[in-house]
Amino acid sequence: MWFKPLSKLATAGYFSILLIxxxxxxxxYNTNGDPQFYYANDSxxxxxxxxAVELNPEFELKLWAPGPxxxxxxxxxxxxxxxxxxTETQRRKSSDIDIRAHRDWMVExxxxxxxxxxxxxHLDKLSRENSxxxxxxxxxxxxGFHDWQDLTVQSEQVRKIWDxxxxxxxxxATLYASGINEMLTGVAAGVxxxxxxxxxxxxxxxxxxxxxDQDGDADQKEIISHGYGIHIAYAGHDMxxxxxxxxxxxxxxxxxxxxxxxxxxxxxxxxxxQGAVMRCNPDGTDFEVFAHGLRNPQxxxxxxxxxxxxxxxxxxxxxxxxxxxxxxxxxxxGWRINWQFGKYNLPNEDYKVWMHEKLHVPxxxxxxxxxxxxxxxxxxxxxxxxxxxxxxxxxxWENYFFGSYFKGSAARSKIQAFRLKPKGASFELADTQxxxxxxxxTGLAFxxxxxxxxxxxxxxxxxxxxxxxxxxxxxxxNTQLRSQTETIxxxxxxDKSNRELTELLKHADMxxxxxxxxxxxxxKESEVFANLLDxxxxxxxKVHAVWGLGQLARQQDKISQELLPYLNSELKEL
Numbered sequence: 237m238w239f240k241p242l243s244k245l246a247t248a249g250y251f252s253i254l255l256i257x258x259x260x261x262x263x264x265y266n267t268n269g270d271p272q273f274y275y276a277n278d279s280x281x282x283x284x285x286x287x288a289v290e291l292n293p294e295f296e297l298k299l300w301a302p303g304p305x306x307x308x309x310x311x312x313x314x315x316x317x318x319x320x321x322x323t324e325t326q327r328r329k330s331s332d333i334d335i336r337a338h339r340d341w342m343v344e345x346x347x348x349x350x351x352x353x354x355x356x357x358h359l360d361k362l363s364r365e366n367s368x369x370x371x372x373x374x375x376x377x378x379x380g381f382h383d384w385q386d387l388t389v390q391s392e393q394v395r396k397i398w399d400x401x402x403x404x405x406x407x408x409a410t411l412y413a414s415g416i417n418e419m420l421t422g423v424a425a426g427v428x429x430x431x432x433x434x435x436x437x438x439x440x441x442x443x444x445x446x447x448x449d450q451d452g453d454a455d456q457k458e459i460i461s462h463g464y465g466i467h468i469a470y471a472g473h474d475m476x477x478x479x480x481x482x483x484x485x486x487x488x489x490x491x492x493x494x495x496x497x498x499x500x501x502x503x504x505x506x507x508x509x510q511g512a513v514m515r516c517n518p519d520g521t522d523f524e525v526f527a528h529g530l531r532n533p534q535x536x537x538x539x540x541x542x543x544x545x546x547x548x549x550x551x552x553x554x555x556x557x558x559x560x561x562x563x564x565x566x567x568x569x570g571w572r573i574n575w576q577f578g579k580y581n582l583p584n585e586d587y588k589v590w591m592h593e594k595l596h597v598p599x600x601x602x603x604x605x606x607x608x609x610x611x612x613x614x615x616x617x618x619x620x621x622x623x624x625x626x627x628x629x630x631x632x633w634e635n636y637f638f639g640s641y642f643k644g645s646a647a648r649s650k651i652q653a654f655r656l657k658p659k660g661a662s663f664e665l666a667d668t669q670x671x672x673x674x675x676x677x678t679g680l681a682f683x684x685x686x687x688x689x690x691x692x693x694x695x696x697x698x699x700x701x702x703x704x705x706x707x708x709x710x711x712x713x714n715t716q717l718r719s720q721t722e723t724i725x726x727x728x729x730x731d732k733s734n735r736e737l738t739e740l741l742k743h744a745d746m747x748x749x750x751x752x753x754x755x756x757x758x759x760k761e762s763e764v765f766a767n768l769l770d771x772x773x774x775x776x777x778k779v780h781a782v783w784g785l786g787q788l789a790r791q792q793d794k795i796s797q798e799l800l801p802y803l804n805s806e807l808k809e810l
Contacts, residue, residue: 266304272452274409276304281405288647289674294632295708297672300689301406303702306395309691311476311535312620312679312705315429316725319398320681320689320705321412323424323436326390328699330374332422334471337372341468342577348466349508350496351420351440358384358419384419392416392424392438394445396452397705406705410452413445422465425476425534426488430518431754437475437488439465444520460520466494466508467573470532477513477536477546482783484754485515485522489546491532492573499523509573513544513563522790529568529607533561535621535679537637540746541779543663545656547618547639548610551576553591558618559610560654562662570595570607612665615652617642620680620691626745627721628686629710636669638688640677644697649676651690651708672708684725684747686718721745729755734764741768741777753780757787762795769802 266275280302291297301320311323325332335345341361348354362370362384370382376389393414400408416424416438426437434445434454442461445454464475473491481487494508500521511530516523526544533546544563550556551571561569575590590596599609620640624633636653643649650673656663672690679691692704721743729737729751740752756764765788768781782799789796 276407298707300707301705305409306703309703311427312681313429314681314683322395323427325423331390335468413454423474425474426478428478439475463497469493482542489533527567531571537623557613567608622680628682684722
């Protein structure tokens with residue numbers, strides 16, 4: 237069998253897995269007397285019981301960070317030193333309202349077009365005068381009223397977690413960033429460490445943090461994009477998916493709570509009833525909506541050739557499924573938030589546009605031509621998504637995406653790998669492989685050590701006082717190649733010569749190649765990229781050269797002319 241219960245595997249000598257129980261130390265962070273830092277001791281790993289997981293026999297599972305270090309973790313990013321940055325939600329379904337609990341608001345909510353509208357809506361529905369009829373809202377500020385001011389108490393936050401003694405287990409954490417608690421603030425569902433900054437999404441804002449004095453918490457906080465969350469969301473329809481693109485830009489997603497953004501350059505982007513993917517420079521300039529018409533793509537992942545992939549959540553209609561989606565610049569995937577609510581407010585409405593016109597299924601003859609259909613149907617509850625960058629795990633998992641599927645119940649949640657193959661101008665699903673079930677995973681990230689890190693929400697949908705981070709790794713590893721990658725990533729490439737950077741553009745790991753590309757762009761070395769395009773080199777280094785020239789062309793228009801002679805060049809490989 238592909239899977240075996242943990243108890244059988246342990247008996248057979250495969251491995252032993254520890255599960256942190258909700259002991260007293262899990263109820264509050266363990267500070268060991270230090271109010272800034274949080275600690276995990278051996279007892280936090282030892283006070284445990286076997287967890288009922290099913291694990292692909294090619295992998296092993298290890299607890300990396302136990303309950304005293306984190307709680308209610310949503311997204312995770314690992315820096316080049318192996319430090320984890322995790323978003324934690326305090327506001328989910330308590331200060332970030334779920335529209336399904338207020339069905340009488342649905343039609344009025346659909347009329348909202350801007351954050352000013354949304355703010356006015358909250359001030360009206362949650363006015364102090366309406367306190368008696370809003371007993372459902374907890375009085376968080378304890379002023380005796382159940383009103384909108386109670387939405388400004390609970391804060392989203394970023395937790396920094398690391399292994400301080402090098403024993404392979406995280407034992408320390410600190411609160412990196414907090415104070416994310418405006419009236420309209422949603423769930424902090426996206427995080428990315430990139431070049432000494434931490435980016436975080438929590439509608440209506442994209443935040444940029446930096447720890448200048450290296451004391452473990454952020455000293456700088458900047459909002460670099462604003463205007464998301466026009467509608468009161470289904471719980472989980474958040475801003476998320478932060479990643480860095482091969483063009484050096486930030487990419488992120490938002491569910492169908494909507495977009496109404498004015499860029500720094502004064503351009504208005506208006507998609508109030510759709511989910512979307514956005515991008516901008518790391519400083520917030522050159523903002524644009526990259527794609528739209530999505531419902532709730534939680535995470536985004538680029539493959540080695542710059543193709544952007546996600547798994548979009550379905551609309552909960554009978555007979556509908558989640559979808560693997562190829563996200564192309566300017567594409568419309570067809571979803572509108574108003575497709576959602578007929579089943580609640582118009583139960584006798586038989587015609588469901590999304591379903592009856594088959595906008596939700598892969599391409600078929602006669603399908604509406606305005607939308608980009610999904611690649612294939614997917615499992616329920618997509619949450620985390622990452623791409624194997626080249627040297628992580630082992631070569632058997634090259635070109636695979638790894639997705640987590642959050643279903644509340646640990647028994648029903650799983651992590652699955654999938655691979656795509658070309659089909660025309662896009663892709664089709666090549667195969668899927670089950671990796672792990674029994675963990676309610678929200679976020680995934682590959683570390684510089686080549687291991688897959690997994691946020692564990694624990695059983696059920698409700699918030700809880702403890703969380704966990706697991707490591708998944710293969711049993712058969714290419715230790716030398718992975719160690720080389722980890723060394724390059726941890727040391728950085730700033731001190732490398734142009735010749736060394738050119739060699740790194742050939743590296744097996746896309747993280748190393750991108751680091752070399754970005755450093756050459758920082759040095760404005762267009763000639764190095766142009767020379768690469770003139771060589772008889774394999775395709776991937778040339779792809780990075782094109783991306784690098786593209787980055788430089790945004791700074792100097794004339795550089796784009798250097799790309800023109802190569803438009804008709806033959807490819808050595810695909």
